Amino acid sequence: MALIVRADLNLSAGKTAVQCAHAAVQCALEARRKHARLMERWRRTGARKICLVAENLASLHRLASEAQNANLPYHLVQDAGHTEVAPGTITVLGIGPAPRRSLDLITEDLSTL
Amino acid sequence: MGFRSFIHHLTAPRSKAKPVRGNVKLVCIVNQSLKMGKGKVAAQVGHASVESFLRTGRTHPHFLEAWLSSGQKKICLKAKDDVAFEELIACAQEANIPFHMVRDAGHTQIPSGSKTVLALGPYLEDELDGITGELKLL
Numbered sequence: 001m002a003l004i005v006r007a008d009l010n011l012s013a014g015k016t017a018v019q020c021a022h023a024a025v026q027c028a029l030e031a032r033r034k035h036a037r038l039m040e041r042w043r044r045t046g047a048r049k050i051c052l053v054a055e056n057l058a059s060l061h062r063l064a065s066e067a068q069n070a071n072l073p074y075h076l077v078q079d080a081g082h083t084e085v086a087p088g089t090i091t092v093l094g095i096g097p098a099p100r101r102s103l104d105l106i107t108e109d110l111s112t113l
Numbered sequence: 114m115g116f117r118s119f120i121h122h123l124t125a126p127r128s129k130a131k132p133v134r135g136n137v138k139l140v141c142i143v144n145q146s147l148k149m150g151k152g153k154v155a156a157q158v159g160h161a162s163v164e165s166f167l168r169t170g171r172t173h174p175h176f177l178e179a180w181l182s183s184g185q186k187k188i189c190l191k192a193k194d195d196v197a198f199e200e201l202i203a204c205a206q207e208a209n210i211p212f213h214m215v216r217d218a219g220h221t222q223i224p225s226g227s228k229t230v231l232a233l234g235p236y237l238e239d240e241l242d243g244i245t246g247e248l249k250l251l
Contacts, residue, residue, distance in 0.1 A: 003159060005152075013151045014189040014251030017158035021141065021187055024159035025166055029181075046218050049159050051152035080184055113152025 001027060001042070001049045001096035002107050004063060008056045009091060015084050016092075016113070019077050020051060023094030026075035031097050035073060042097035051113040060093045066106045072098040133179040136238040138186040139165060142201065142231045143251055146194040147223050154230075154251075157215055158189060161232035165213040169235050172211050180235035190248040195228040202231065204244045210236045 003020040005011070011019065031039040042048070054060055060076065067074040074095045081087030096103055114122065141158045143149075149157065170177045180186070192198060198214065205212045213232045219225025233241055 001159075003155060005155070012251075013154055016151055017141065017143070017155040017189045017251065018187045020155035021139075021158045021162035022185060024163050025185065028163045028167070047160055047163065049156040051155045113150070113155065 001047070001094060001098075002052055002103055003049060004052045004054050004060060004093040004095070004107070004110065005113055006056060006060060006091060007053045009085060009089070011084060011091065016051075019079065019091040020094075022077045023075055023092045024049060026077070027073050027094040027096060030073045030075065035097070038097055038099075047097075052107055052110040053113050054093070054110055057090055060090060063095070063106060064093055067093075067095045070098075070102055070106065072096060072102060072106075133175055133237070136186065137176055137180040137183060137235050138188060138238045138241060139180065139232060139234040139236075140188050140190060140241050140245055142190045142192050142198070142233070142245065142248060144195055144198070144227070144229055144231075145191045147227055147229060149222055149229065153222050157217065157229040158232075160215045161213055161230040162187065164215070165211060165232035166235060168213055169211040173236070176211075176235050176237075185235075186238075189251040190245055191251045192231075192248060198228055198231050201233070201244060205233055208240060208244070210234065210240065210244075 003023050064074055072095055076090050077092040079085050079089045079091050141161050210233055215230045217227045217229045
């Protein structure tokens with residue numbers, strides 16, 4: 001599972017962590033419904049997660065549409081805006097759990113957080 | 114309410130689960146002594162949240178329902194070291210609060226088996242605050 005954070009928002013460490021957790025939970029919920037076997041395999045093998053950075057909102061949307069085209073589970077986290085950012089701001093994109101090769105195709109240009 | 118759901122409302126068996134009163138949240142507590150990078154912390158908090166909510170779904174399903182339908186409130190706190198985790202886990206067990214302790218596989222940054230993040234809940238906000246009240250926000 002890849003968790004892709006927007007670099008232009010400059011979120012604090014705690015906020016970043018919580019937003020990534022939102023993405024991870026939503027992706028896991030969706031994967032459990034639609035890709036149950038993949039989900040089980042992912043959890044058994046250590047539930048691998050990686051945090052990456054993308055430049056801005058446009059890059060998140062571009063990555064999300066790539067994930068959609070590849071038929072991978074994904075979720076864009078929209079913050080309620082109680083703290084740090086304005087309500088409705090999209091903060092993190094979660095993709096997966098998905099086979100490593102198909103995820104790497106989409107995320108290979110991104111650097112880790 | 115549509116006609117069918119109205120009929121369903123009248124005839125469906127009553128759910129055994131007691132409705133949850135009060136706010137429900139998930140708390141993640143990060144071990145500060147490991148000095149993990151920002152991305153590492155985020156991934157570990159992700160591990161903790163996913164495992165803890167799945168467990169809550171098995172043991173306290175009505176709390177999970179309440180949490181999912183109320184915006185999935187999450188909060189991230191910090192603890193000094195893993196000794197603090199022992200106390201928190203003891204409190205959680207006593208109060209029957211679902212929790213998950215993340216032990217890292219140690220592929221990056223830190224040694225294998227390190228206790229990185231403790232997740233408590235989703236559970237009643239007031240009860241969680243009673244346990245984690247002294248901890249600071251991350």
